[in-house]
Amino acid sequence: MGNMKIAWGESAGTGSILHHLIREDGKKDPLFSTFAALSPAFQWSWDNSPDSELDMIYKSFSNLSGCGYEYNINCLEDSSLEKLILANQKLFSQARTKGFFPVGPAVDEVWIQSIPAVSFYHDKYWKGIEAAIISHCANEPYSFTPKITTQAEFDEYLRRFFPSENLENVRTAIRERYDCAVDLNGNFQKCLAIVIRDAMFTCNTRDLFQAYSEVSYMMQYAFPGIEFAVHASDLIPLFLNSQQEVIDLLHEDIGPFYAWFLGNETPRTYKNYFTSFALTGDPNKGLSSPKVAWPVADGSGDELSGVMNVGLLPRFSPCHR
Missing domain, CATH: 1.10.287 (Helix Hairpins)
Known part of the structure; x- marks a missing residue:
């Protein structure tokens, strides 16, 4: 990989990476051969x-x-x-x-022929990718879930996400798949959060993995714990270099708590993986060899295995997303 062309993105930036991969039905070179896709997100338009x-x-x-x-x-x-x-x-x-x-990116029937989920399903994406890191945060929907308490409000959200009478069958299928009243005892707020997590984030990570399963290193970011692993929090140990920078970013309410955890081994290991990937296309080669090798994920089962779970202690575990 001596002539690597690299693209890194987070949130909408990764949404842009997805759309470059399916540009003109995947016939257009996106001008990168490796990518790091953190929390891919975009509105289906x-x-x-x-x-x-x-x-x-x-x-x-x-x-x-x-x-x-x-x-x-x-x-x-x-x-x-x-x-x-x-x-x-x-x-x-x-x-x-x-x-x-x-x-955000929208279908124009020229540059973007269809939304990425449809393009990936029909095998219309760029095939020349040599390596990828694909990840999501464990509490992605926290910042994006509106406050709701009723089935009617849940249904209204679905109507806005999938508008028009022609998509009623889609909305019905979602209500059946996410049965808020039965599965979550009527906690419509939590139920909607799960829908948003899947529709806006983890379905995108699964699409990318299925397209590039032989070269994809998968990750779930849950540092220092699931509750705190909100959208974009994975950038903190990757780019901030001191405890004071963390406090300045997160302010007094949570900054000192998070900064204290930042002093442990996890951020150093985390940066080592990503820096090595940037240098070589392999998170295990480039800088010092990590204590635990990060494998390409295994998608042979319903759950992915070999997924890096970033917490206080990095570990590998199955993940259905």
């Missing part, structure tokens, strides 16, 4: 018909920018950068309370 949800989002952004509910691109082009930044922040603030991402 496929309906580009007139006055669809995509158009409504555009109009909302236009109005927040002071250009009204219009398709007036000239007005937006003439707007100040400060005004556009503020409009973008307001748009995301409104969407966050409902558990959605307002903008």
Whole structure:
């Protein structure tokens, strides 16, 4: 791998990696041969018909920018950068309370022929990948799950995620698969969190693994414990270098607690794996050899085996995601 081309991404950045892999039905070289995909996330956006949800989002952004509910691109082009930044922040603030991402890659039938889940299913993705790290955080949905208490609110979320009457069969299948009343004793908040985890994160990690199963190192990040392993928390031990940096980032409420754990062996081992992967395409080669070798995951069963579980003590365990 002396001539490696590398792409790393987290959250929407990894969502971009997915869409590069399925660009033009996988016929276009994404210009990277290895990738690290951390918590791949994006809103499924496929309906580009007139006055669809995509158009409504555009109009909302236009109005927040002071250009009204219009398709007036000239007005937006003439707007100040400060005004556009503020409009973008307001748009995301409104969407966050409902558990959605307002903008992201969308099907245009040219660059993106279909959503990644469909493209991977139909074997329409770039095949020239030599190695990959694919991961998710154990508590991904914490920051994205709106507060709900009833079946009606759960159903309304599904209606917004899969709009139109034509998708009622999809919404019904999800309600049957995630039976909140029976399986979780009516805890619709927790039930929706599981749906969001699967639909927006771990289904993407499984799609990537199935596409590149022979070269994929899989990981679940649960450091220092599952409750604290929220979305993007895996970046803390990867990029921050001191306890004070952690406290400055997380503030006084949780910073000192998290910083104390950062002093143990886990972050050093964690960085060693990723740095070695960046250098060689193999997390076990490059820097010092790790005490425990990280294998390519085994997908021969319903659960993946050989998945790195990052906690206070790194270990390998089966994982159904």
